[in-house]
């Protein structure tokens with residue numbers, strides 16, 4: 636039985652005006668991002684999905700993304716499902732230790748000094764801009780943890796980065812402009828990767844196109860072991876919206892530091908040396924009276940002291 640037929644059966648049992656096409660799209664979406672089993676997307680799927688299972692999945696999605704939990708495919712829910720987002724699923728059977736907000740996948744790197752290489756660059760952004768935006772994105776995480784990231788041009792690395800289109804020898808093909816922007820693997824002994832959809836128009840510091848730096852910060856969060864957060868202001872929230880003054884949310888910092896700890900304190904500064912420039916001296920002229928052999932002398936002296944700031 637085709638998926639469309641299943642929906643039709645569902646509609647017969649539900650007094651709903653939701654279009655079959657919308658419902659099919661929603662089911663595919665809910666299955667792709669972990670709210671319904673992956674088998675729902677299989678063309679040979681021949682089981683009847685109950686109205687209750689679908690309503691529960693919609694409710695779970697609404698709760699995760701901070702929408703009104705109605706269990707109905709309302710406009711707000713459809714709008715959120717159409718937003719650009721990360722291709723990693725929101726609900727994973729591996730997701731462990733979910734706190735109220737951030738979530739850890741359950742694996743992390745034991746080594747603190749990690750490496751990466753960009754094996755395939757984007758078609759519409761220069762190599763130097765790509766290098767610098769991705770370096771900046773790694774720095775966001777190394778600023779709050781003891782981790783370090785070094786770019787290599789060849790050889791084995793911790794994380795391999797590629798810009799790919801459509802099918803790219805990977806379980807989930809990219810879907811063209813919009814919707815899914817990128818996906819990444821969690822820390823594992825096998826090949827760890829971050830893939831960006833090369834059909835997106837990747838841009839730098841702009842509302843136009845899709846901001847590479849901010850999407851990269853999110854994907855690198857997965858590479859380090861974070862799952863999606865339910866907190867809208869967190870970079871690990873699943874949908875993407877450009878923020879001109881980007882910074883990590885407290886929730887992201889709490890998540891990553893729960894895996895790797897805080898950044899080591901910088902070495903104490905050396906005490907400042909007295910300045911050598913003559914202009915930095917404070918000098919006072921003093922007049923002193925002296926009496927030698929009953930003769931009174933007036934002696935002028937100059938006293939100088941060094942002043943400097945620590």
Ligand SMILES: [Zn+2]
Nearest residue numbers: 721722723873
């Ligand atoms: Zn993600």
Ligand SMILES: [Zn+2]
Nearest residue numbers: 803805818830
């Ligand atoms: Zn991929």
